[in-house]
Amino acid sequence: MTDSKNVRLIKTLVLIAIVFSFLAVIAGNPYTVSIVPVDTDEEFEIEGNVVKVIAAGDLAARLIAKRNDFNLFDIRSDSDFKEYHIPHSINISSENFTQIKQDEASIIIIYDEGNRYVIGKIKPLVKDVKADVYLLKGGIRGWMNEVLFPDLRNTKLSKDETDKIYKTSSFFGGKPVTDKERKRKKYSREGC
Amino acid sequence: MNAPFYKLGYFGFDFSLVIAFVIGVGFGFFLEQGGLGSSRKLAAQFYFRDMTVFKVMFTAIITAMIGLFWLSWIGFVDMSLVYVNPTYILPQLVGGLLFGAGFVIGGLCPGTCLVSSATGRIDGLFTLFGIFFGIFLFAEGYTYLSGFLYSTSLGQLTIPQLINLPHGLILFLVVLLAIAGFVGAEKIEKKFQKSNEGSQQ
Amino acid sequence: MIREKKAKPYLNPYLAGVGLGIVLLLAFVIMGRGLGASGGFTSVLTTGVDAIASEHASENDVYSSYLGDRERSPLTDWLVIELFGVIVGGFLSGLISGRIKRTVEKGPGISSGRRLLFAFLGGTLMGFAAKLARGCTSGQALTGGALLSPGSWIFMISIFIGAYAFAYFMRRQWI
Numbered sequence: 001m002t003d004s005k006n007v008r009l010i011k012t013l014v015l016i017a018i019v020f021s022f023l024a025v026i027a028g029n030p031y032t033v034s035i036v037p038v039d040t041d042e043e044f045e046i047e048g049n050v051v052k053v054i055a056a057g058d059l060a061a062r063l064i065a066k067r068n069d070f071n072l073f074d075i076r077s078d079s080d081f082k083e084y085h086i087p088h089s090i091n092i093s094s095e096n097f098t099q100i101k102q103d104e105a106s107i108i109i110i111y112d113e114g115n116r117y118v119i120g121k122i123k124p125l126v127k128d129v130k131a132d133v134y135l136l137k138g139g140i141r142g143w144m145n146e147v148l149f150p151d152l153r154n155t156k157l158s159k160d161e162t163d164k165i166y167k168t169s170s171f172f173g174g175k176p177v178t179d180k181e182r183k184r185k186k187y188s189r190e191g192c
Numbered sequence: 193m194n195a196p197f198y199k200l201g202y203f204g205f206d207f208s209l210v211i212a213f214v215i216g217v218g219f220g221f222f223l224e225q226g227g228l229g230s231s232r233k234l235a236a237q238f239y240f241r242d243m244t245v246f247k248v249m250f251t252a253i254i255t256a257m258i259g260l261f262w263l264s265w266i267g268f269v270d271m272s273l274v275y276v277n278p279t280y281i282l283p284q285l286v287g288g289l290l291f292g293a294g295f296v297i298g299g300l301c302p303g304t305c306l307v308s309s310a311t312g313r314i315d316g317l318f319t320l321f322g323i324f325f326g327i328f329l330f331a332e333g334y335t336y337l338s339g340f341l342y343s344t345s346l347g348q349l350t351i352p353q354l355i356n357l358p359h360g361l362i363l364f365l366v367v368l369l370a371i372a373g374f375v376g377a378e379k380i381e382k383k384f385q386k387s388n389e390g391s392q393q
Numbered sequence: 394m395i396r397e398k399k400a401k402p403y404l405n406p407y408l409a410g411v412g413l414g415i416v417l418l419l420a421f422v423i424m425g426r427g428l429g430a431s432g433g434f435t436s437v438l439t440t441g442v443d444a445i446a447s448e449h450a451s452e453n454d455v456y457s458s459y460l461g462d463r464e465r466s467p468l469t470d471w472l473v474i475e476l477f478g479v480i481v482g483g484f485l486s487g488l489i490s491g492r493i494k495r496t497v498e499k500g501p502g503i504s505s506g507r508r509l510l511f512a513f514l515g516g517t518l519m520g521f522a523a524k525l526a527r528g529c530t531s532g533q534a535l536t537g538g539a540l541l542s543p544g545s546w547i548f549m550i551s552i553f554i555g556a557y558a559f560a561y562f563m564r565r566q567w568i
Contacts, residue, residue, distance in 0.1 A: 006405045013411060014371060020258050021367035024360035030264040035272050037353070114347060118272055187334060187454035191277045191527025192429025192472060192536065196425030211423055212471045216478020217485070218416035219428055219531075224486035226409030231498045231512070233403075235567045238560035244406045249534060249549075251410025256417040256427075256539035263422065275426045277527060277537045279544030284533070287526030288551020291519050293559040295530075295552060298515020299498070299567070302430035302523065303531040305516065306476060307483030312495040314505075315512040322516020324438050327431070329517065330524040331438070331455035338454070341525065351541040362541060374407070 036117045038135050046119060049126045054109060054134035056146040060168050063088060070107035071131075075121050076140070086111065086143060087172065092125075111136035111143070148174030195269040220307050229307035231299030231315055238296045240384045243377035250370045261363055281344040298322060401490040417535055424471070427536025430479075431523035433472030435459055440467050455524075500567040511566055 024030075036044060043052040062070065063086075072089040074081050081091040089111070108131045110122060117135055126133050136142065145151070150165055157165070169176050194200070198208050226248045227233045236242035264271035295301060298319045300308050305323065308316025330337065352359040403409075420427055439459040443450040450456040459467045467473075487493045499508035523529040526548045528537065534552065537545020 006408065010405065010407045013407070014374075017254060017258060017367055018371070020262065021254075021360075021364040024258070024261050024265075025358070025364045027261075027265055027360050028358070030261045030359055031272055037349070116348060120270075120272075187338070187458045189432065189458050192427070192432040192529075192532030195422045197423050199425035208424060208471060209469065209474045212474040213478040213481075215416060215420050215423075215428070216475035216480075217482035218419070218478075219413070219475070220479035220482025220484075221486045222404075222409050222412035222416060222482075223479070224483040224492070225404040225412070225490070226406050227403035228409075229483055229487065229492075232500070232567065235560075235563070238556045239564065239568050241568070244403075247406035248410040248413060249530070249538075251407050252413035252417060252535055253538040255411050255414025256421065256535075257541070259414070259418040260421050260539065263418075269422055273425050274421050274540065276540050277533060277542050277545055279542055279547075280527070281544060281547060284526045284544040284548040285551050287522040287524075288548040289555035289558075290522035291526065291529065291548075292552040292555025292557075294515040294518030294522060296515070296556040296560045296563050297566075298512050298519060300512070300515075301519060301530045302434055303428075303476075303479060303529065306430075306479045307487075308498075310480045310483040311487035312493050314495070314497045315499065315508055318509045318512035319516040319519075322513040322518075323431070323434055323520035323523075324441075324516075325513070326517035326520020326522070327435050327438050327524055328442075328520075330521050331435075331442075331453055334454050337525070346543065349543070351543050351546065354543050359541075366541070 036119055036122075036135075038115050038117055038137050038139075041137070047123055047127045049129065049133060051122070051126060051133045051135060053137050055137050056143045057168070059086070059109060059136060059143075060147045060172065064168065064171055069105060070109055071105040073108065073110045073125060075110060075112050075125075080113070080140075084140070086140070092121075105131055107132050107134065109134045109136060112139045114139040114141045144174075148172055150176045152176045152178050195263070196273055199273040200270075219303070220310070223304055223307045224311060228304045229311050229313070229316070231308060231313065231319075234301075234304065235296060235299045240380050243381050246377055247374060250373060254367050254370050257363060257366065261359065276348045276350065278348045279346040280342065281346065283341055283343065294326075400492050403490075413535070414539075417539060420536075421539075426471075427532065427539065428475070429472045429528060429532035429536065430476060431520070431529040431532060433470065433476040434520065435524070436467040436470045436473045443467075500565070502565045502568075508566060511563075 038053055041053050043050055045051065059072075072086060074085050074089045074091045076091070078091060078093045081093075085091065108125065108129065110117075110125060110133065112118075112121070115138055122135070138145065147168060150169060152162065152165065165176055197203065198211075223229060227244055228248060233242055234245055237245040260269065260271060260274070263269040298305075300316055300319045302323055305316045305319040309320055346354070350359070352362045404412075417428055435455070436459055439450065439456045442456055443460060450460060461467075484493070497505040497508055499505065519529065526533055526544075528545075528548070530549075530552065533545045534549040538549055
């Protein structure tokens with residue numbers, strides 16, 4: 001390509017870029033599937049149902065108390081589920097899922113990897129359901145940070161509170177992080 | 193919603209490797225076509241002589257960014273399923289500074305050093321060895337680095353989500369910035385261009 | 394007859410950028426992920442370390458995360474195959490453009506040996522930094538940049554700052 005043809009082509013491309021990026025300002029939200037960041041305790045609405053947020057500690061308390069009035073759904077991939085899942089949770093890709101979904105539990109708790117919940121994934125679980133629906137705040141990562149491996153360094157808690165944290169943590173096979181050992185965060189492959 | 197194909201289960205892991213190869217070929221091809229397989233050309237960027245690195249990088253970014261926006265807006269791509277790198281402010285800031293220094297010392301980056309080696313450059317090969325060694329040092333020293341590595345995390349999010357402004361607006365501003373940058377780059381090149389022979393071979 | 398192949402001029406950088414951008418976009422559309430490089434390097438390194446000192450690899454946090462449950466070799470990884478493609482693509486482009494040349498690229502004021510040493514040192518710094526930042530120019534700057542991830546933009550801008558700041562000390566090598 002000759003230089004002048006190049007220049008003309010580039011000028012055209014720049015024009016296209018400007019036009020399309022300007023239109024993007026007017027176009028609105030490009031996300032055709034919304035993501036809900038669950039960062040606060042605010043409740044929100046999906047498919048006419050009110051969805052609330054539950055903290056990892058409350059979920060842990062429920063499981064320890066062996067309450068069976070709720071269903072716990074893991075909406076991550078099958079392989080993530082196999083690697084680790086919260087006890088008594090069911091992966092949505094498992095065979096039992098549709099059957100269990102029919103159960104008339106009064107509470108449904110859903111968790112994903114972290115704080116970003118894809119509405120499209122939650123919709124089928126929430127639609128036409130009479131139960132109270134909760135999303136786990138922080139997802140599995142929040143579970144790890146608050147329940148399994150809570151960071152007790154630099155905190156001043158009463159003996160009772162500390163005991164409770166230890167008990168909860170060890171119930172699920174975890175251990176709080178204290179000054180006595182260096183906190184070694186498990187390496188997870190992120191980015192590229 | 194038809195895409196991303198892999199995330200929606202249109203094909204499995206094995207075929208995704210075929211895709212990986214094809215995409216890699218395209219990647220390497222355009223890198224070399226743009227001259228990014230030459231360490232001299234890349235380094236010239238940082239002496240204001242050859243702004244190719246800036247031009248290629250930012251053109252690629254705005255092309256993919258605009259493309260993704262519209263493909264998602266028309267409902268073809270589910271943008272929320274595209275993996276967004278998690279943000280760790282401090283490690284990425286420090287990492288960037290170190291990487292930049294290494295970039296001007298080595299003259300190539302991980303992707304381009306492969307292209308450079310593939311076209312016969314020995315310095316590309318040595319950069320490649322260096323990169324392996326650097327990763328090795330990281331892995332061996334992980335225990336001391338893990339605290340810093342996971343600090344200042346914001347999770348996976350986008351700038352529009354972070355500062356609560358519309359995605360389209362940010363996109364438009366980035367494109368304007370890029371084009372302003374291109375205009376500036378052209379001016380800089382004209383000013384500092386002494387001779388081109390170093391960057392053509 | 395002079396057998397010297399005339400090297401074709403480089404493709405216009407803007408057009409190369411558009412080409413690259415389309416490849417990146419295809420990756421988004423087909424795979425739901427962007428490009429990358431440093432992760433693939435880590436996989437290859439992990440394979441090497443595992444071959445030489447398997448126990449050490451299993452005990453090390455980083456290597457073990459790349460080894461996973463050892464069902465497959467770390468080399469059967471999207472990024473590794475992508476990098477293989479990068480080599481082939483770069484070679485093909487160089488071939489058709491007459492730019493294959495066994496040489497050491499450097500400025501006039503430095504010896505080849507020194508240049509190769511610096512190449513190695515620069516690579517070391519980059520490899521380390523890429524792990525800190527969870528990516529390199531391909532993965533973080535290009536991919537994260539297009540996805541408007543704040544960390545990626547911070548990384549990208551820092552690269553330019555770091556490189557320009559250090560350029561003065563490297564001027565002997567290049568100009």
